[in-house]
Amino acid sequence: MSESAYGWIERALSTIHRAHWTRSTQTLYGLPGAVVNLDGQEVLNFASNDYLNLASDHRLIEAAIAATREFGTGSTGSRLLSGHRALHRQLEIAIADLKQTEEALVFSSGYLANLGTIAALVGPRDLVLSDQYNHSSLKQGVILSRAHGLDYAHGNLADLRYKLEQQRSAHRRCLILTDSVFSMDGDLCPLPELLALSHEFNCMVLIDEAHGTGVLGPTGAGCVEHFGCTGQPLIQMGTLSKALGSLGGYVAGSRLLIDFLRNRSPTWIYTTGLSPADTAAALAAVTIVRGEPDRRTRLWHNVQRLKELLSQDFPTPPPWQQLPSDSPILCLQVTDAATVLAMGQHLKQSGLFVSAIRPPTAPTSRIRLTVMSSHQEGHLQQLSQGLRSWLSGKKP
Ligand SMILES: *Cc1c(COP(=O)(O)O)cnc(C)c1O
Secondary structure, eight states: OOOOTTHHHHHHHHHHHHTTOOOOOOOEESSOSSEEEETTEEEEEOSOOOTTOOTTOHHHHHHHHHHHHHHOSOOOSBIIIIIOOHHHHHHHHHHHHHHTOSEEEEESOHHHHHHHHHHHHOOTTOEEEEETTOOHHHHHHHHHHTOEEEEEOTTOHHHHHHHHHHHGGGSSOEEEEEESBOTTTOOBOOHHHHHHHHHHTTOEEEEEOTTTTTTSSTTSOOHHHHTTOTTSSOEEEEESSSTTOSOOEEEEEOHHHHHHHHHHOHHHHTSBOOOHHHHHHHHHHHHHHHHOHHHHHHHHHHHHHHHHHHHHSSOSSOSSEEOOOSSSEEEEEOSOHHHHHHHHHHHHHTTEEOEEEOTTTSSSOEEEEEOOTTOOHHHHHHHHHHHHHHHTTOOO
């Protein structure tokens, strides 16, 4: 008898396994924070995107509980049909206020915001130029849009210019896509230069502030604020699930852009509205992001301190390459997937929770460390110590 129609799945999985690319989940218990319980073991957490520690903040928790009591657990419909609540509108106004844009629109996740925005803005007659290290949701958005998509080399303005010169005039609209903080590297996009090119070649720009919002800029408005580009014509998207400690995504921009998306974005129109709990928690978070800049001060202090420890405490050259970073994401690139897994395992046994990133999430294997505002000096030193003990090959 011939193999079953599903037989290929087992073979595909064993190929993934042989390449050390197998993925699995680890269970966290209790509230998120600098110290967490991972699979029953207390560990220091350097694997979270909860940069400002808002996901465990009592004000977000109380806001989510109160909204659930008042409005129920589900929003029960799409925003256009029956799922729209005053809370959604309040959150959109708060986000537009933070971003200093005319309008904002809340989606059910950041991933959906990217898919639906790109699919609405461009089509088969259009060109999309995308940084090669952009997040999966931007890449999938290009595929969904059926636009002519081209990657430019990471942060490489000369390559982007060359591709614009070659391709721009053959297409109707053009959209440039970039992460603001590259999520698996930690460096920033060259936003002012991207905007200058976009003016020269008459392109739209969409910047993904998933890791910028709450973290960068004096008021936490993100990379756009950091570079002094507030108020420029731009499409800004982001997530409610990282520094904002909730779940959901948003797009911020002009009134016309948002009105257009309400009419044309399939991932906003045809999906259920954000739950009352997530909406209320995100609304509380936006207020805290603006009102408590001390959290950002502590976060950036910790980022500086960890960079110091990583540069002081290790032989030169270390057996990893520390990737350039201007964010709380610090990556140590190593030679291969097996090494990064062993390193992650060693660190976990030493009570340190880090992310071991392998292809295809990033082009090369790396340990990804994320810093939070609540990390203490001792936590950072323990991390450095754990890395040293990996180096000396000692068991913890
Ligand atoms: C996490 C992330 C997203 C997706 O956001 P979710 O709200 O988690 O779906 C999009 N873009 C980037 C760069 C991200 O890091």
